[in-house]
Amino acid sequence: MQKVSFIHAADIHLGSMVHFTGSPPNYLEEKINEAVFNSWNNLVELAILKQVDFILLAGDIFDREQRSIKAADIFYQGINKLAKENIKIFMIAGNHDHLQDYQSILSMPDNFYLFSAEKFESKLLMFKDFTVKIIGRSYASREETRNNLKDLQTEFANFSIVMLHTDLAGQGSPYLPLNKKEILTLSNVDYWALGHRHLPQLIDKKPTIAYPGVLQARDFGELGKGGCWLVELIDKEINKIEFKNLASLEFKKIIIKLTDESDLETFSDLIDILQKRIERLYLQADHNSIYLLEMILKGQHPISKLLSEQGSEGLQFIKDELNNQLSQAQLSVWIERIVDQCINEFPISKLEELKDNNPLYQELESLLVKLLADKELKNELLQEMGEIWTTRTNLEESNPLQFEVDDDQLQYMIEQSKRYILNNLFSGGK
Numbered sequence: 001m002q003k004v005s006f007i008h009a010a011d012i013h014l015g016s017m018v019h020f021t022g023s024p025p026n027y028l029e030e031k032i033n034e035a036v037f038n039s040w041n042n043l044v045e046l047a048i049l050k051q052v053d054f055i056l057l058a059g060d061i062f063d064r065e066q067r068s069i070k071a072a073d074i075f076y077q078g079i080n081k082l083a084k085e086n087i088k089i090f091m092i093a094g095n096h097d098h099l100q101d102y103q104s105i106l107s108m109p110d111n112f113y114l115f116s117a118e119k120f121e122s123k124l125l126m127f128k129d130f131t132v133k134i135i136g137r138s139y140a141s142r143e144e145t146r147n148n149l150k151d152l153q154t155e156f157a158n159f160s161i162v163m164l165h166t167d168l169a170g171q172g173s174p175y176l177p178l179n180k181k182e183i184l185t186l187s188n189v190d191y192w193a194l195g196h197r198h199l200p201q202l203i204d205k206k207p208t209i210a211y212p213g214v215l216q217a218r219d220f221g222e223l224g225k226g227g228c229w230l231v232e233l234i235d236k237e238i239n240k241i242e243f244k245n246l247a248s249l250e251f252k253k254i255i256i257k258l259t260d261e262s263d264l265e266t267f268s269d270l271i272d273i274l275q276k277r278i279e280r281l282y283l284q285a286d287h288n289s290i291y292l293l294e295m296i297l298k299g300q301h302p303i304s305k306l307l308s309e310q311g312s313e314g315l316q317f318i319k320d321e322l323n324n325q326l327s328q329a330q331l332s333v334w335i336e337r338i339v340d341q342c343i344n345e346f347p348i349s350k351l352e353e354l355k356d357n358n359p360l361y362q363e364l365e366s367l368l369v370k371l372l373a374d375k376e377l378k379n380e381l382l383q384e385m386g387e388i389w390t391t392r393t394n395l396e397e398s399n400p401l402q403f404e405v406d407d408d409q410l411q412y413m414i415e416q417s418k419r420y421i422l423n424n425l426f427s428g429g430k
């Protein structure tokens with residue numbers, strides 16, 4: 001019986017940082033700033049602990065094509081450690097670390113192989129009882145449209161792996177325009193080691209099509225635990241595929257429903273309630289991990305009147321109070337933001353009355369419903385909102401001068417507008 005194991009990772013984005021605001025205490029800030037580098041070190045440790053035979057890195061290992069010296073050095077240290085353990089590394093470059101004008105800063109040891117951007121290449125690994133072939137091609141520039149799979153070497157081994165950096169979005173995508181159906185026309189591939197999507201996904205098992213996602217999340221768009229796939233082959237077949245968490249920091253959204261909170265009259269009460277929720281989270285948490293939190297207040301409660309009166313200053317006050325308590329207790333938790341999404345404080349009975357008898361309110365209500373349902377009207381609204389808003393939610397294309405608005409966000413904005421109109425137009429009774 002021959003056992004072979006490997007790690008499949010991608011999108012490490014070495015050189016990028018975890019996004020946070022405010023000033024966390026020193027003991028946290030340092031760890032937050034090192035989190036992306038640590039995830040790579042954790043991967044190296046896992047590979048050595050499990051004594052894997054090789055590691056696949058499926059693109060966007062560095063955040064920029066001009067690798068920073070710190071990122072290059074930390075990467076190099078890891079590769080060197082792996083060399084001492086005879087662990088091989090195969091890497092393709094993605095859209096972030098493409099090979100246009102690429103020049104290696106440090107000389108890499110022989111256990112490291114970076115696939116060229118010229119054409120698909122293959123590497124054959126010989127084990128005692130079977131062979132493994134690894135095929136890959138790096139991005140030549142920021143966008144990669146060469147999607148002709150016929151270029152792939154067609155002589156396969158006992159177990160064949162193809163590494164691709166693609167969003168699998170098919171036609172029109174600038175990131176290797178292929179879709180699942182198209183890649184499956186190559187029937188001799190056993191494992192599609194993909195990169196580019198930032199959340200882990202095991203799309204199919206036979207053949208295996210997998211995205212590892214990022215090693216370390218860097219913002220609230222990358223919720224959950226980052227990591228890699230650990231794959232074990234026994235006699236040419238996949239025996240086990242396991243997701244391994246390598247992140248030292250996690251982004252978490254917590255929803256707090258205030259509707260049934262009876263002992264809630266002041267901001268002090270609210271701080272107590274939020275503190276209890278954080279304590280509950282912390283009891284179940286992994287104590288080696290840092291948590292960056294978004295706390296979302298929802299439901300209907302008289303306190304929302306106070307919240308909306310005090311606006312963002314009120315929320316900032318609550319956040320600062322909680323963060324102070326957390327750092328005094330030396331907990332590895334930092335609140336990034338508190339969001340007030342409470343439903344308006346308008347009395348329900350009065351709202352019912354408006355619904356039945358007030359033509360102005362009736363018109364408003366039907367317009368708000370239409371805004372979400374009618375595509376044309378929705379687009380018109382987005383245009384009215386101005387160029388600063390965009391519906392494009394492609395991570396790679398994000399523009400710091402624009403805000404992305406998806407359906408949830410739009411619905412929230414419409415609800416907030418409704419609340420504003422109700423309070424200002426109807427609360428006087430006329």
Ligand SMILES: [Mn+2]
Nearest residue numbers: 060094095196
């Ligand atoms: Mn990418």
